[in-house]
Amino acid sequence: MNRPGESTPQGAPASNFIRDIVKDDLESGRHDQIRTRFPPEPNGYLHIGHAKAICLSFGLAREFGGTCNLRFDDTNPTTEDMEYVESIKEDIRWLGFEWEGDEKYTSDYFEQLYEWAELLIRDGKAYVDSLPEDRIRELRGDYYKKGTPSPFRDRTVDENLDLFRRMRAGEFPDGAHVLRARIGLDSQNMNMRDPLMYRIRHAVHHRTGDEWCIYPMYDWAHGQSDAIERITHSLCSLEFEAHRPLYEWFLEQLPAFRSRQIEFARLNLTYTVMSKRKLLELVNEGRVNGWDDPRMPTLCGMRRRGYPPEAIRDFAERIGVSKRDSTVDVALLEHAVRDRLNDTSPRVMAVLRPLKVVIDNWPDGRVEEFDAPYHPKEPDWGSRKVPFGKVIFIERDDFREEAPRKWFRLAPGREVRLRYACLITCVDVVRDASGEVVELHCTWDPESRGGRSPDGRKVKGTLHGVSAEHGIPAVVRLYERLFDREDPMDCDEGEDWKDHLNPDSIETLEGALVEPSLARVEPGSRWQFERLGYFCADSQDHRPGAPVFNRTVTLRDTWARIEKRSG
C-alpha cells in the first residue's frame, strides 16, 4: 500500500485531490480518524467503474488507518432485490477489501429518518404537499422561471404532523401526498426547490417487508445515513455535485454529525459501455452469456475472464482521481493485467490451432522428456517434464509456405527451435486435395536436446509444440473487445450502440491441445500459454480431463504489429 507522499511501484504520483483533503483533515485535527463508505443500490452487479469507487473509499480508509462501511442504499423497494446483495459483497471481498462490522442498510435507519422528518416539520422546515405529481413538477418551474409555492405550503405544523403520521399509518394511496422540505422555490439549483423527502409506496420492501408504506428519497436518506454512521468523507460521482447544497442543508437542520460530500469523475473506458441499464440490456437480449460473461466489464465477468484483483487495484491507482470527464484507454487496464500475470503465472505450452508435424529422423516409438521451467526468472518455481515424440503439433500460424520479410518462424527449408525440446528443419509439406497444408515433415538435430544450439549456430525463431501422443484435447475461448470502436455511443444516423458490438468478440476453439501437465488443474487457475497469452481454467465449465480455458489477455505481439504495419 502506498502511504501519503510515497510513490506507487510504477513511480506515478500517489496523490489526488481527495487524498489531499483527507490528509489535511487529519493533520489539522479536524478528524482523528476517517470513516468512508461505499453505498451501492442493490439493483445490479458491480462493474469496473464501481471498482474505482471501491478502491478509492476502501483504499483511503486503509491507507490512513480509518474504516469503510458497506451500506446498501435500499430506499426504492420497487427496483431493488436481495439477489444483488450477495454478489456485491462477494465482489468487494474478491477485490480485496473488508468493510467495517456488518454491512449496513439505509433501511436500518428508516425509524431515525422518520423522527428527523417530524423534527423538521415541527421546526416548520417541512410540509405535506397534496398536489398531484405533475402539478408539483409544473409549479417547480424551470431553469429560467422560478417556482410557485404549492397551495399546501403553509399548512400548520399540527396539520402537517397529523397528515405525515397518517401517511405512515397507511391511510392514503400511493401519490396522495408527499413530504417536502421547505427551503424555497427560487434557487437556480432545482434540487433546492422544496425537494421531496418522502413518497407513499405501498410496496413490499426486500428487508422491511410491509412495515413501511412511505419511503425516503435519496437526498433525504443519503446524507442522514452518512451522519448516523459518522462518515467523515462521503465520496460520490460528479452527478451528485448539484445535490451537495441539499446534502449540507439537511445536515444543518439536524442535531447530527456533519459529513462532507466530495465528488469525483466516474470511470469511462474505451471499447466499453458502463451503465447498468445497458449492461442489463446486453444480458437480457442474450448479446452476452450472462452477467459473468468474460467480455462484460462486471467484476464477476472479469473474475471469470481471469483478471487478478491485484491488477484491478493497480489499475485504479494508475488512473488517478479528478473531476474531469475522461475516458481511460482500455489498454491501460490490459497492461495492469499483463503486468500482474507476468509475475504470477506459471508458463505452460498449448497449441490453439494444431498443425501436424512428423519428425522423419526421430526413432519410431521414442519418447523424450525435456525439462521445462515454470517461469524464466523464478527458478524457485521449479519445472516439469514435457514429453515429445515423433509426431507433434505446432501452431498453424507458425508456419508459412512463403515466408514474408522478417519472418523467422517455420517455412520450407527453415530451421527453428521447439522451445525446451530441440531444433527442427522443415523438409516437406503435405497438402490435401484442396491444396491446404495438412502436415509438415521435419528433421531434428539430436545434438540439440533441450533446444540448445550445439555448434552455436543462430536459430532466431522459437516455436512451441505439444506431443501428439501426450497432448490433452481442450476447449479454448478467445475473447476480444466487446465493441468495435473506442466509443460505442458514437453512432451514425439510424445506428444504435448495439450495432457496434464486435462480432468476433468470442471465438471458441474446440480442437486445441494442451500439454499433459494441464490435465488436472483447478478451475480458476491462471497460466501463461507460452507465446500466446494468459489463460485461466473456466470456473464453470472446466473439468479434469476435459479442460476449458478462457483467454484473459494476449501477450504483447510485436510480430503482429510488424506485419500489420507492412500491410
Place this chain on the structure above:
RNA sequence: UCUCCGGUCGUCCAAUGGCAGGACACAGGAUUUUGGUUCCUGGAAUCGGGGUUCGAAUCCCUGCCGGAGAACCA
C-alpha cells in the same frame, strides 16, 4: 436562454505563483531458448485573447469547447 462543474502530451494523472513531470500508447535500440519480460533512447501538451506579477498551467476578466442540472430514481 439560466446555473454549476471542468478544459495540461494521442489517453489518464501530477506540478498547490518559481526548471511542465510520470504512466499507458507510439517509435527506435540492447538483452533474450516466449517476436514475452527487462533495460536504454526518442517524439509528444498547458483551449484562445487580455490583465495582475520579477515570474502564471496555477490568480483576475473575457471568449470558446465539453459535461451536468427541471424523476414521487439513485
